Amino acid sequence: xxxxxxxxxxxxxxxxNGRVPTExxxxxxxxxxxxxxxxxxxxxxxxxEHHNEPFVPSSPTTMLGYIAAQTDKLLLSTSTTLxxxxxxxxxxxxxxxxxxxxxxxxxxxxxxxxxxxxxxxFGKDIRAGIPLAIENYALLHRxxxxxxVDWTGKFRTPLQGFTSTPRPLDGVPxxxxxGSIRSPEIAEQAAYYGDGFFANHIFWPAxxxxxxxGLYRERFAHYGHGDxxxxxxxxxxxxxxxxxxxxxxxxxxxxxxNAPVYGHGPSLEEFSAETPLTVGSxxxxxxxxxxxxxxxxxxxxxxxxxxxxxxxxxxVLEQLDILGEEVVPVLRREFAALKPAHVPEAPTHASRxxxxxxxxxxxxx
Amino acid sequence: MKQRTLVVxxxxxxxxxxxxxxxxxxxxxxxxxxxxxxxxxxVRVLELRDLAHDITNHMLTGFPPAALRDALDAVAGADxxxxxxxxxxxxxxxxxxxxxxxxxxxxLADKPVLIAATGGTARHSLVLEHALRxxxxxxxxxxxxxxxxAASEDWGGDEALRxxxxxxxxxxxxxxxxxxxxxxxxxxxxxxxxxxxxxxxTEGGLRGRILRAADELAREVERRDPATVADPFALxxxxxxxxAG
Numbered sequence: 001x002x003x004x005x006x007x008x009x010x011x012x013x014x015x016x017n018g019r020v021p022t023e024x025x026x027x028x029x030x031x032x033x034x035x036x037x038x039x040x041x042x043x044x045x046x047x048x049e050h051h052n053e054p055f056v057p058s059s060p061t062t063m064l065g066y067i068a069a070q071t072d073k074l075l076l077s078t079s080t081t082l083x084x085x086x087x088x089x090x091x092x093x094x095x096x097x098x099x100x101x102x103x104x105x106x107x108x109x110x111x112x113x114x115x116x117x118x119x120x121x122f123g124k125d126i127r128a129g130i131p132l133a134i135e136n137y138a139l140l141h142r143x144x145x146x147x148x149v150d151w152t153g154k155f156r157t158p159l160q161g162f163t164s165t166p167r168p169l170d171g172v173p174x175x176x177x178x179g180s181i182r183s184p185e186i187a188e189q190a191a192y193y194g195d196g197f198f199a200n201h202i203f204w205p206a207x208x209x210x211x212x213x214g215l216y217r218e219r220f221a222h223y224g225h226g227d228x229x230x231x232x233x234x235x236x237x238x239x240x241x242x243x244x245x246x247x248x249x250x251x252x253x254x255x256x257x258n259a260p261v262y263g264h265g266p267s268l269e270e271f272s273a274e275t276p277l278t279v280g281s282x283x284x285x286x287x288x289x290x291x292x293x294x295x296x297x298x299x300x301x302x303x304x305x306x307x308x309x310x311x312x313x314x315x316v317l318e319q320l321d322i323l324g325e326e327v328v329p330v331l332r333r334e335f336a337a338l339k340p341a342h343v344p345e346a347p348t349h350a351s352r353x354x355x356x357x358x359x360x361x362x363x364x365x
Numbered sequence: 366m367k368q369r370t371l372v373v374x375x376x377x378x379x380x381x382x383x384x385x386x387x388x389x390x391x392x393x394x395x396x397x398x399x400x401x402x403x404x405x406x407x408v409r410v411l412e413l414r415d416l417a418h419d420i421t422n423h424m425l426t427g428f429p430p431a432a433l434r435d436a437l438d439a440v441a442g443a444d445x446x447x448x449x450x451x452x453x454x455x456x457x458x459x460x461x462x463x464x465x466x467x468x469x470x471x472x473l474a475d476k477p478v479l480i481a482a483t484g485g486t487a488r489h490s491l492v493l494e495h496a497l498r499x500x501x502x503x504x505x506x507x508x509x510x511x512x513x514x515a516a517s518e519d520w521g522g523d524e525a526l527r528x529x530x531x532x533x534x535x536x537x538x539x540x541x542x543x544x545x546x547x548x549x550x551x552x553x554x555x556x557x558x559x560x561x562x563x564x565x566x567t568e569g570g571l572r573g574r575i576l577r578a579a580d581e582l583a584r585e586v587e588r589r590d591p592a593t594v595a596d597p598f599a600l601x602x603x604x605x606x607x608x609a610g
Binding site: 130131134135138153154182184185188189192203204205208211212215219261262263264265266270271274 | 421422424425426427428430431434597598599600602604607608610
């Protein structure tokens with residue numbers, strides 16, 4: 001099982017002292033967090049893509065390429081890549097280039113984006129969000145799997161005899177996850193291609209995640225990619241830890257109460273009961289996270305949101321230490337002990353390359 | 366006897382409230398009317414005061430806490446709705462509007478709804494026609510032609526007790542159950558029925574207005590199939606169709 005962090009890249013005032021990081025500080029902090037994630041033994045760093053304030057990451061492959069150069073094992077991903085407003089041709093090119101530079105340590109999570117004005121800024125219409133996601137990904141998939149592509153669609157100019165360069169590393173495209181909170185069409189899309197499905201998980205009740213993951217697993221089997229429990233599932237999580245749970249609650253509460261997404265609404269206690277948010281001791285985080293398996297089944301990737309709501313970098317790095325030292329080693333052991341042998345691990349470049357070789361040999365034989 | 370569900374939404378803030386009082390009068394009358402048409406209504410009352418924090422939290426977080434989820438599911442699954450608000454600043458109350466702002470956008474489509482309001486003076490009564498009715502039209506609800514306004518003065522005096530023109534009698538029970546079946550038959554309705562409609566006063570006593578509106582709601586429920594709720598997680602198109610655009 002893979003463990004990691006995902007970041008939105010928001011610039012948010014620290015509610016305890018009013019301090020606002022500059023964009024430069026925030027960008028550098030994200031790099032520091034990624035490097036720290038590798039240092040403490042996490043597997044994945046994923047970053048969002050945004051084209052509006054107060055978010056800094058408009059150019060994920062630039063940042064991920066920079067991080068790739070300073071890490072050795074860390075898998076670099078997105079949370080999410082905007083499949084609606086980006087040109088799929090440019091996604092194919094940018095992420096193939098990143099894949100080469102990072103020696104295959106790259107995958108992507110597709111998302112639609114929910115900020116209305118961003119669509120027209122990129123010449124699109126949010127009301128066509130689902131059709132855009134379906135058509136653009138169909139093109140991206142072809143560009144990575146076929147050398148020469150002829151294409152006609154609704155949302156971009158046609159292509160005649162086009163080859164996206166560079167070609168994917170070793171002829172193996174980056175693995176793709178599809179993220180969606182509530183659109184069954186996206187779970188269906190992930191199932192259709194045999195891609196992964198990522199449930200953001202952290203802003204909604206568990207029952208919601210259970211339905212979406214259940215639908216994806218059922219359709220994954222329907223399309224002949226394996227049994228439902230062999231589908232590739234990722235989940236988000238949101239935690240804040242201190243040795244004593246009371247200290248965690250006391251320290252995190254002002255950040256929770258003023259957080260951009262849910263601040264000034266439910267109490268920390270109410271939100272913790274309704275969503276996977278866990279504020280407490282490392283053991284509480286371990287217990288809660290293991291519980292995700294009860295409704296999502298055996299899954300392949302767990303990403304935590306740690307750096308948001310104005311938490312200072314120093315605090316985030318402390319959280320990463322706790323996660324790497326006390327939480328993830330236990331979760332690795334416990335999840336591995338529970339997972340049946342026929343449930344696969346999350347695909348990596350190495351595993352997908354080996355699978356491709358095996359398929360080629362079978363064809364020859 | 367057919368069984369259907371009636372959900373009553375009451376946005377009164379005080380306890381007890383005249384809004385709830387009106388809501389209870391309306392639901393009791395609807396239950397009686399429905400029984401005479403062979404329908405048993407199971408009534409559930411939602412006091413929005415109890416859900417006020419949850420409604421705000423839903424707006425701020427994007428999902429309803431459990432108690433509100435339960436209430437929203439009840440509304441979506443109801444065969445009929447009675448919605449009653451106090452008049453604040455010449456419109457429905459903010460809490461009333463906020464509740465319907467978090468109801469799923471298709472939940473009220475084709476659902477019979479009886480609208481009602483309370484206020485200090487009858488001068489506010491057109492709030493029902495100028496604020497509530499357009500909102501429910503936007504939500505594609507089937508809003509009953511008769512809306513019921515209760516001013517403070519309606520709760521006292523002879524007017525409140527006067528049965529009004531539509532008081533159900535043995536005779537009216539014997540009427541064909543389907544004046545709202547919109548078919549060519551309408552023309553063939555018995556003269557008794559037509560006369561009764563023509564004689565109806567729009568400004569009767571409160572009790573008369575309650576009975577008339579409840580009667581409309583009961584008839585609308587009687588002639589309909591039970592409500593169905595769409596599963597938000599259900600796939601509505603094949604992926605091949607989605608791919609084909």
